[in-house]
Amino acid sequence: MPLLDRTGLRDDIWVRSEDGASGAEHVIVGFAYLDAALAGNGRGRKIGVAIANDVKASALEPYLEQVELISIAFPNYGDGRGFSIAKQLRALGFKGVLRAHGPLIADQFAYALDCGFDEIDLPDSVALRQPIEQWLAMAGTISHTYQRGYGAQNILDARRAARTTV
Amino acid sequence: MYRYDEFDARFVRERVAQFRAQVARRLDGSLTEDEFKPLRLKNGVYLQLHAYMLRIAVPYGTLSSRQLRQLALIGEKFDRGYGHFTTRTNMQFNWPRLRDVPEILDLLADVEMHCIQTSGNCIRNVTADHFAGIAANEVEDPRPTAELVRQWSSLHPEFDYLPRKFKIAVTGDARDRAVVKAHDIGLRILRSKDGEVGYEVMVGGGLGRTPMIAKTIRDFLPKKDLLAYLEAILRVYNLEGRRDNKYKARVKILVHEIGAEEFARQVEEEFAKLDGPSIAADAQEVARIAAYFAPPAYETLPARSLAFEAAKNENRAFATWASVNLFPHRVPGYAAATISLKAIGEAPGDITSDQMRAVADLAERYSFDEMRITHAQNVVLPYVKKDDLFAVWEGLVAAGLATANAGLITDIIACPGLDFCSLATARSIPIAQALAHRFGDEKRQLDIGELNIKISGCINACGHHHVGHIGILGLEKSGQESYQITLGGDATETAAIGERLGPGLAADDVPDAIERIVNVYLARRTSGETFIEAVRRLGLEPFKTAFQEKTHAAA
Ligand code: SF4
Numbered sequence: 001m002p003l004l005d006r007t008g009l010r011d012d013i014w015v016r017s018e019d020g021a022s023g024a025e026h027v028i029v030g031f032a033y034l035d036a037a038l039a040g041n042g043r044g045r046k047i048g049v050a051i052a053n054d055v056k057a058s059a060l061e062p063y064l065e066q067v068e069l070i071s072i073a074f075p076n077y078g079d080g081r082g083f084s085i086a087k088q089l090r091a092l093g094f095k096g097v098l099r100a101h102g103p104l105i106a107d108q109f110a111y112a113l114d115c116g117f118d119e120i121d122l123p124d125s126v127a128l129r130q131p132i133e134q135w136l137a138m139a140g141t142i143s144h145t146y147q148r149g150y151g152a153q154n155i156l157d158a159r160r161a162a163r164t165t166v
Numbered sequence: 167m168y169r170y171d172e173f174d175a176r177f178v179r180e181r182v183a184q185f186r187a188q189v190a191r192r193l194d195g196s197l198t199e200d201e202f203k204p205l206r207l208k209n210g211v212y213l214q215l216h217a218y219m220l221r222i223a224v225p226y227g228t229l230s231s232r233q234l235r236q237l238a239l240i241g242e243k244f245d246r247g248y249g250h251f252t253t254r255t256n257m258q259f260n261w262p263r264l265r266d267v268p269e270i271l272d273l274l275a276d277v278e279m280h281c282i283q284t285s286g287n288c289i290r291n292v293t294a295d296h297f298a299g300i301a302a303n304e305v306e307d308p309r310p311t312a313e314l315v316r317q318w319s320s321l322h323p324e325f326d327y328l329p330r331k332f333k334i335a336v337t338g339d340a341r342d343r344a345v346v347k348a349h350d351i352g353l354r355i356l357r358s359k360d361g362e363v364g365y366e367v368m369v370g371g372g373l374g375r376t377p378m379i380a381k382t383i384r385d386f387l388p389k390k391d392l393l394a395y396l397e398a399i400l401r402v403y404n405l406e407g408r409r410d411n412k413y414k415a416r417v418k419i420l421v422h423e424i425g426a427e428e429f430a431r432q433v434e435e436e437f438a439k440l441d442g443p444s445i446a447a448d449a450q451e452v453a454r455i456a457a458y459f460a461p462p463a464y465e466t467l468p469a470r471s472l473a474f475e476a477a478k479n480e481n482r483a484f485a486t487w488a489s490v491n492l493f494p495h496r497v498p499g500y501a502a503a504t505i506s507l508k509a510i511g512e513a514p515g516d517i518t519s520d521q522m523r524a525v526a527d528l529a530e531r532y533s534f535d536e537m538r539i540t541h542a543q544n545v546v547l548p549y550v551k552k553d554d555l556f557a558v559w560e561g562l563v564a565a566g567l568a569t570a571n572a573g574l575i576t577d578i579i580a581c582p583g584l585d586f587c588s589l590a591t592a593r594s595i596p597i598a599q600a601l602a603h604r605f606g607d608e609k610r611q612l613d614i615g616e617l618n619i620k621i622s623g624c625i626n627a628c629g630h631h632h633v634g635h636i637g638i639l640g641l642e643k644s645g646q647e648s649y650q651i652t653l654g655g656d657a658t659e660t661a662a663i664g665e666r667l668g669p670g671l672a673a674d675d676v677p678d679a680i681e682r683i684v685n686v687y688l689a690r691r692t693s694g695e696t697f698i699e700a701v702r703r704l705g706l707e708p709f710k711t712a713f714q715e716k717t718h719a720a721a
Contacts, residue, residue, distance in 0.1 A: 056405075077201065077204075077327070078204060078287070078327055079327065079409060080324070080325070080326065080327025080328060080404055081404060081405055081409075083323065083324045083325075083327065083404070084324055084401050084404045084405050085405070087324055087401070088401075091439065091440075105197065105201050106196075107184075107188065107197075107205055108327075110323070111323040111324070111326060111327075112323075114323035114324075115323050115324050129195065129196050129197070129198070130191075130196050130197075134191065134196060137187075138184075138187075141180055141183065141184040141187070142177065142180050142181065142184065142321060143176065143180060144173060144176070144177065145177075145320075145321055145322075145323065146177075146317040146318055146320050146321070146322075147318060147322055147323065148444060148445055148446075148447075149441075149444050149445050150323045150324070151323075152323075155173040155174075155177065155317070156447055156448070156451055158173060159171070159173065159451060159454070160448060160450070160451065163450060
């Protein structure tokens with residue numbers, strides 16, 4: 001499964017292991033196993049957690065300082081719940097890595113980044129049709145958007161800046 | 167009206183380039199048909215029965231002459247010389263080719279227009295009262311709010327893949343002409359006891375398969391909190407709205423299932439977490455937008471126009487048109503004139519390219535270059551001097567647009583139905599045409615008075631049949647078109663869903679059935695009582711009885 005971020009393709013240092021049984025240094029466990037993984041983490045492994053997109057951001061609140069990565073599932077590109085969960089996790093102060101996991105399309109890359117995601121873990125089936133060049137190109141097609149508080153440069157603040165410099 | 171600044175212009179151009187690239191990526195196989203579909207829909211491109219259909223946004227129904235002329239050109243160059251106005255004040259072209267769409271989008275961008283989010287599971291084109299800035303009792307022009315919401319909702323990173331479509335309407339008047347209670351969010355601008363201007367926020371209205379009247383979840387929202395509050399509503403909906411069943415995915419179902427109180431609680435909880443000032447447009451930005459909607463340079467005129475009175479005395483047809491199609495203007499000496507796109511025998515909402523140019527010329531000359539499109543699929547010239555009304559009317563007569571039926575029984579709302587729409591279960595345009603012929607006699611229409619008939623060609627209710635005084639829904643029963651008639655719907659501030667009168671009818675029987683209903687009204691009305699008032703007073707029974715005589719006779 002290719003992993004990409006706003007700079008291009010990346011190597012994935014994380015290993016998915018639902019119950020945390022993997023001995024890897026960076027392990028992404030299922031939400032149900034998170035408590036156990038954290039409790040048994042005597043040797044300083046890095047722990048990430050994978051959640052479905054019907055998990056409430058507030059349920060993760062107690063863990064935000066303890067996990068390094070949260071992977072949010074996108075069952076299909078039409079299901080936009082993950083965008084809101086990412087936005088809420090950032091609002092709650094999560095500073096770690098936010099990963100979108102599932103068959104997003106390149107046309108959604110900018111939205112994902114703006115909502116607070118860092119990277120996309122993409123199935124091969126999509127990556128084969130939509131190589132990294134498309135993702136990087138689509139990320140930059142709209143230079144300014146209208147919403148404040150989302151990642152991209154926004155028109156409202158640009159207008160304000162233009163007013164004050166005149 | 168609003169004009170694009172450099173940022174708006176660049177945004178729309180970038181969107182056109184993006185769509186061009188998306189079409190290319192569909193053609194080279196990067197995008198599957200399934201992946202491409204939401205992208206084209208969010209650019210207003212539908213696949214219809216015979217061809218692609220392109221839906222162009224007319225935000226809050228306001229158009230300039232230059233824009234309408236461009237639509238005329240597009241209609242000529244890429245369609246069959248006409249366009250169609252919808253109940254969401256958009257314009258649809260029914261015959262463009264997919265490969266021409268990027269070029270059409272460029273032509274639209276040239277006149278500050280676009281097709282962004284006229285379809286798809288996202289926040290749709292925002293609508294508003296078509297008499298904004300004209301109605302006497304308006305608290306505030308709703309269009310600056312609508313424009314702010316248009317911008318905020320455009321390509322929203324978080325809310326472009328919602329469970330289902332999402333429609334927002336704004337009114338600035340207690341008299342609701344924008345059907346706000348049939349929208350996912352309805353905003354009514356009002357003044358609090360201490361004189362502060364804000365919004366009543368209504369959520370969960372909608373027609374379609376499960377019609378619902380919106381519920382108020384906030385009696386008064388300060389203006390500065392609007393965008394944060396909308397963000398909170400949309401977030402709750404995006405996270406909690408059903409995605410397991412397309413027919414249960416609208417916010418109205420969520421509001422219905424968890425209750426308006428619980429929905430409001432969740433919204434308030436999310437809203438409380440947000441940092442409003444970091445989301446809101448600053449006061450200068452709000453003022454910048456509002457300035458575009460400042461009143462035009464009205465002349466100081468006497469309320470009574472001698473020229474207008476004289477013309478009415480001399481010309482009966484003009485007098486009739488003036489008595490039916492004018493709306494009182496808050497400024498003395500002016501009127502708002504409704505141009506009916508419901509000529510007897512024509513498809514409701516259709517307008518030819520030549521007619522578009524004629525209307526654009528009249529607007530330029532007599533109405534400060536501005537028009538409004540109404541949800542009833544008509545056009546309004548908002549600022550006509552009474553002195554000029556006769557000249558305007560003569561221009562309309564020449565263009566075949568002087569039908570005197572605004573608000574009358576032949577001012578029928580009808581969706582495209584089975585003649586164009588791939589979702590349709592029955593035709594709607596021919597039903598509208600048959601009814602218009604049946605009731606087309608001018609004396610008779612005037613005698614019947616205000617009566618809204620609304621027709622949809624399937625359960626999706628684009629023709630708003632639920633809120634028609636008389637609603638007609640075309641269904642399919644064992645291979646035959648079958649029309650359900652409802653009575654008592656109301657699209658205004660007293661919004662109500664009409665009730666079914668009985669079993670479905672064959673297309674040919676619809677005019678007789680409607681006539682029977684109307685005859686009950688004519689026989690039993692008290693002096694000055696309108697149709698809908700009589701229905702409310704008499705109840706459904708007498709109408710049902712007359713209607714069922716008809717169905718029995720037909721059986
Ligand atoms: S009501 Fe049905 S037939 Fe009519 S336009 Fe809407 S989807 Fe098509």
